[in-house]
Amino acid sequence: xxxxxxxxxxxxxxxxxxxxxxxxxxxxxxxxxxxxxxxxxxxxxxxxxxxxxxxxxxxxxxxxxxxxxxxxxxxxxxxxxxxxxxxxxxxxxxxxxxxxxxxxxxxxxxxxxxxxxxxxxxxxxxxxxxxxxxxxxxxxxxxxxxxxxxxxxxxxxxxxxxxxxxxxxxxxxxxxxxxxxxxxxxxxxxxxxxxxxxxxxxxxxxxxxxxxxxxxxxxxxxxxxxxxxxxxxxxxxxxxxxxxxxxxxxxxxxxxxxxxxxxxxxxxxx
Numbered sequence: 001x002x003x004x005x006x007x008x009x010x011x012x013x014x015x016x017x018x019x020x021x022x023x024x025x026x027x028x029x030x031x032x033x034x035x036x037x038x039x040x041x042x043x044x045x046x047x048x049x050x051x052x053x054x055x056x057x058x059x060x061x062x063x064x065x066x067x068x069x070x071x072x073x074x075x076x077x078x079x080x081x082x083x084x085x086x087x088x089x090x091x092x093x094x095x096x097x098x099x100x101x102x103x104x105x106x107x108x109x110x111x112x113x114x115x116x117x118x119x120x121x122x123x124x125x126x127x128x129x130x131x132x133x134x135x136x137x138x139x140x141x142x143x144x145x146x147x148x149x150x151x152x153x154x155x156x157x158x159x160x161x162x163x164x165x166x167x168x169x170x171x172x173x174x175x176x177x178x179x180x181x182x183x184x185x186x187x188x189x190x191x192x193x194x195x196x197x198x199x200x201x202x203x204x205x206x207x208x209x210x211x212x213x214x215x216x217x218x219x220x221x222x223x224x225x226x227x228x229x230x231x232x233x234x235x236x237x238x239x240x241x242x243x244x245x246x247x248x249x250x251x252x253x254x255x256x257x258x259x260x261x262x263x264x265x266x267x268x269x270x
Contacts, residue, residue, distance in 0.1 A: 023151035024187065026194055027117040028077055029228035034069040036229060042262045050254040059090045059099075063106065067266075075117050083109040118147040119230075146182055146198070146221070146230075157183045164202060164213070164239075176204045176213040185220075193231075194223040202239055215239035215258075233264045 030036070040063040047056045064085045071078045086106035088099045110127040124132040148158040164176040180200030187194055202215035219235035237260040245251040 022191075023153045024191060024194065024225070025151045026147045026184070026196070026223055026225070027228070028115055028119050028147065029117065030069045030072065030077060030079075031228070032069055032072055034227070034229075036067045036069075036227075036266050038065050038067060038264065038266045039063075040065070040262070040264050042260065045259045046256065047258075048254060048256045051251060057090060057092045057095075059088070059092075059095075061089075062087045070112075076122060077115045077117075079113050079115065081109075081111045081113060083107060118149060146180075146196070147223075148182070152184050154184050154186055157181055176202055178202055178217055180217055192224065192226045194225055196221050196223065202237075211244070212242040213239065229266060230264075231266050233262075235262045235264075236260070237262075 040061070042061045044059045044061075045056070046059075047054060062085075063083060065081055065083045068080045068082075069077065070080060083106050086103050088103045088106075090096070090099050111132055112125045113121055114123045116122050126132050146160060150158075152158060159179065159181050162178045162180070164178055178200055180198050182196055182198045185195045185197050197220045199218045200216070202213060202217065204211075204213040215238050217235065217237045219233060221233035222231050223229075224231045237258075239258040239260075241256040241258070243254045243256065245253060
């Protein structure tokens with residue numbers, strides 16, 4: 001009896017090791033005709049210090065959108081994303097008109113996106129066929145460019161670099177990029193769901209004049225390999241900016257700390 005138990009345990013260990021060592025491809029590859037419903041919740045806390053005075057503002061956004069898969073090729077996917085609802089709030093009383101305008105602009109937004117197999121937004125056009133700014137396209141794509149370009153096994157890492165939007169939801173000024181390391185933590189027993197964690201740094205570009213940027217990014221995500229789509233992600237970004245005032249003003253640099261907490265969930269709703 002004891003030998004049978006030991007044999008069973010050894011067999012389970014071998015199966016577990018085989019699952020961990022097996023390489024899998026993590027990529028964007030949904031099915032034509034799928035309609036995926038996405039809920040984006042994001043809170044941005046900005047604290048600015050200038051001449052000894054601190055000002056803090058919190059902005060929250062909640063967006064519900066539908067993504068309809070139009071075509072799927074080996075290396076790219078074309079989808080149409082429609083914003084069904086958008087709610088923005090801010091603790092800055094002076095920003096009420098700007099918040100209302102942004103909310104109206106998002107409501108009903110319709111984009112045609114071409115996405116690479118790694119999640120990269122290759123092109124984005126609005127309902128009129130005009131090109132959409134990169135910041136808007138990346139925000140509504142609901143699919144950051146995080147997938148590796150090669151098969152990986154549990155425990156392996158890969159690195160990706162992504163541009164940091166100038167202005168926009170991160171409150172960043174200057175030019176920078178994110179250098180992140182991703183780690184395949186585990187696979188669901190059937191291999192249908194991949195669990196990925198990530199951490200990285202925000203680095204300035206050479207073109208970032210007058211502004212010093214630094215910061216960090218960390219998060220976790222789930223990829224449904226059967227659906228070919230990311231179904232859940234949680235990301236926290238901390239960005240520190242030191243913005244120099246014009247020499248003629250004679251003021252000390254303004255220090256800005258921005259913290260972005262984002263939750264993104266995608267699921268079928270049939």
